[in-house]
Amino acid sequence: MAESHEEFKQFNVDLWKFDGHEGALIPLLQSAQDTYGYVPEKAMHYISHVTGIPAAEIYGVVTFYAQFRTRPLGKNIIRVCNGTACHVNGVKMLYDTLQEELGINYEETTDDGLFSLVSVACLGCCSLAPVLTINGEVHGRLNVAKTRKIIREFRTRTKASEQ
16 A cells, blocks of 8 residues: 555654553554554554554554454455345355455455455445445345356456556
8 A cells, every 4th residue: 555645644643642641552553554554563563662562462452453454455345235134135145255256254355455355234235135345336136146257357457457
């Protein structure tokens, strides 16, 4: 992920504001994630240096809370609806197909960095169940074949845009 000078500057400003009181770790980690899109190891070490909190303890906090990521999100973010309508209409088939196609589980990113798979409570598209979004683009009334086709098209499209 490309870092703009302003984003990096904001992360440092938040660290400079640290006044030594307890409870500042979460906001500092949120600032790092806002800056980088995830909390990289270098940011954990930097926060450790500034706060005096051991890096291992910071890593423990990062991995404990679901809001933090230790890896960047993929170029294509797939959000799978796990609401009631999708559950009743086959979201398990949808997830199994995605897992087979991508080789990842929820909250993971493919090794090539093309896809991240995220579970959401509801996308608000119940009449299209089962449904997912890729980068905000809605795909509904999915079955195995349609899901595979969509993923393969996004893979081809993303690789072509990188060349």
